[in-house]
Amino acid sequence: MSRASMRPMRALLPLMLAWLLAAAQPTRAEPFVPSGQPAPELSASIVTFQPGTLYWQRFGHNALVLREAASGRAISFNYGIFDFAAPGFFLNFARGHMTYRVVPNTLDNDLLHYRAEHRWALEQRLNLDPRQVGRLRDFLAWNVQPENADYRYDYFLSNCSTRVRDALDYAMDGQLKPQLEARPSPLSFRKEATRLIAPDALLMAGMDLALGPIADRPITVWQQSFAPLTLMQALRSATVTDAGGRSLPLVSHEARLLPGGHGDTPDRAPDLRLQFLLAGITMAAILLGLARFRAVGGARAVFVLITTGIALACGLAGLILVALWAFSAHWAGWRNESLLLVNPLCLLLIPTLAGYLRLRWRPTLRIRRLALAIAVLALLALLVRELPGLRQQNLHWIYLLLPIHAAIALVFLRAKKPDEAL
Numbered sequence: 001m002s003r004a005s006m007r008p009m010r011a012l013l014p015l016m017l018a019w020l021l022a023a024a025q026p027t028r029a030e031p032f033v034p035s036g037q038p039a040p041e042l043s044a045s046i047v048t049f050q051p052g053t054l055y056w057q058r059f060g061h062n063a064l065v066l067r068e069a070a071s072g073r074a075i076s077f078n079y080g081i082f083d084f085a086a087p088g089f090f091l092n093f094a095r096g097h098m099t100y101r102v103v104p105n106t107l108d109n110d111l112l113h114y115r116a117e118h119r120w121a122l123e124q125r126l127n128l129d130p131r132q133v134g135r136l137r138d139f140l141a142w143n144v145q146p147e148n149a150d151y152r153y154d155y156f157l158s159n160c161s162t163r164v165r166d167a168l169d170y171a172m173d174g175q176l177k178p179q180l181e182a183r184p185s186p187l188s189f190r191k192e193a194t195r196l197i198a199p200d201a202l203l204m205a206g207m208d209l210a211l212g213p214i215a216d217r218p219i220t221v222w223q224q225s226f227a228p229l230t231l232m233q234a235l236r237s238a239t240v241t242d243a244g245g246r247s248l249p250l251v252s253h254e255a256r257l258l259p260g261g262h263g264d265t266p267d268r269a270p271d272l273r274l275q276f277l278l279a280g281i282t283m284a285a286i287l288l289g290l291a292r293f294r295a296v297g298g299a300r301a302v303f304v305l306i307t308t309g310i311a312l313a314c315g316l317a318g319l320i321l322v323a324l325w326a327f328s329a330h331w332a333g334w335r336n337e338s339l340l341l342v343n344p345l346c347l348l349l350i351p352t353l354a355g356y357l358r359l360r361w362r363p364t365l366r367i368r369r370l371a372l373a374i375a376v377l378a379l380l381a382l383l384v385r386e387l388p389g390l391r392q393q394n395l396h397w398i399y400l401l402l403p404i405h406a407a408i409a410l411v412f413l414r415a416k417k418p419d420e421a422l
Helices: 014-021 091-095 107-116 130-143 160-171 176-183 189-197 199-208 227-234 272-292 295-328 345-358 366-385 395-412
Strands: 042-049 062-068 074-082 099-106 121-126 148-153 240-242 248-251 252-259
Touching: 042 107, 042 130, 042 160, 042 227, 062 107, 062 130, 074 107, 074 160, 099 107, 099 295, 099 345, 107 189, 107 252, 130 160, 160 176, 189 199, 189 252, 199 295, 272 295, 272 366, 272 395, 295 345, 295 395, 345 366, 366 395
Parallel strands: none
Antiparallel strands: 042 062, 042 121, 062 074, 074 099, 099 148, 121 252, 240 248
C-alpha cells in the first residue's frame, strides 16, 4: 500500500529517533513498557494519501504523525516499507510470507514524494490528551527500533493501515476498536479489495478469482479499515474519552496538505455478471459454430487455437489456486470453489485438441469422459452455491466458464465413433 523500497534518508534517522527518545524516558526494546509520561508538547495526527496509479499504490496509504506543538515539525511513521530487491521477495510474496517494516521520516519528505506523484494528502488532527499522546509516542519510539521494526505482512489483517489503526487504538486505551466493530460493513474483503484495484481490470479479475469463500464473509468497519481511506472515513464519526471523562470527536479538524491530481477509486466494484454471461454464451456459440463447419480447415484451426488457449488458461489458473490453498499462507484463497471452474484437468485436453486439425479426428472414450467431467464439475460450482456456508461470490465466473466447458464437452461427445457408446 505504500511505495516500494523507499529508503529514508539515513542522516535523518538518528535525529528522528533522538528527538523521539528525548521526549520520553528510555524504554527497552523487549518487551515494550510505556514510560507513563504525558506528552503535552506533542500532538498526534493521521495522514492519509490518495491511491496512486501503480498497482501497489491502488489501495492508498496512511501514516501516524507526531508533531511538535511549538515548532510544527512533524515526524511520520510509515508501516508500508517493503523492498522488491530483498532476497526471495517474489517467492515469499507467492507463499504469503512477506516482511514489511515501520520507518520514521519527516512529514515534509513524505509530502515531497506524494506531491511528485500528484496524490492528495489529508491530515486528521486527533483529540488525544497528553497522556494518550504520550502512550502513542512511547509505542512508536519502541516500534521503530531495528529489532522491533519488522512485521509479518498480511493483506487484510496486518498491513500499513491496520498497524496505524492498532497503534491508535492502543493510545486510546482500546476505545477505538469497540466503536468500529459495532458497525457492520456493507462490503466484504472481496468487494473492498476488488473495488480498490478496479482501475487495473486484469489484476482485479485475477485477485477476484484467487479469493475464496472466506473473503465473502460479513465484516465490520474495523476489519474493513485495512483500506486506508476506509479508516480515514471511519475516524470522522469516532469519539474519544479524555482523562477528564469528556467524550470528544476523535478528529478535531482536517487539513488538505496536498491537492492531488488524478481521480479516486470507484465507489463500488463492478458487477460483471451480465458481461461475463454474454461473453460465456458468445464464446460457446462460436465454438459450436466452428465445430459445425469442421469440414473447413480454417474452422478447425481456429477451434484448436481457441480451445487450447482456454484449456491452458483454466488449467494453469487452477494450479495456482491449488498452490494458494495447499502451499501458501494466503488464507483468503483457501478452499476456493472456483477450482471447479478453472480446473487443472483442463490441461489433459491439450494433447488431444491438437488432433482436431485432422478431419477424421475422434477423441478416445477416456478423453470424452474427461471433457464431460470438466463440464459437470463446472455445473457443480453453480449447484453448491445453494448449500449452507458455500455461497462464494463467483457467480460471474460460473456465467463465463460453464457455457464454454459445456460447449467443449458437447463437441467432444458428438465426435465419437458411430458404434462407440459413452
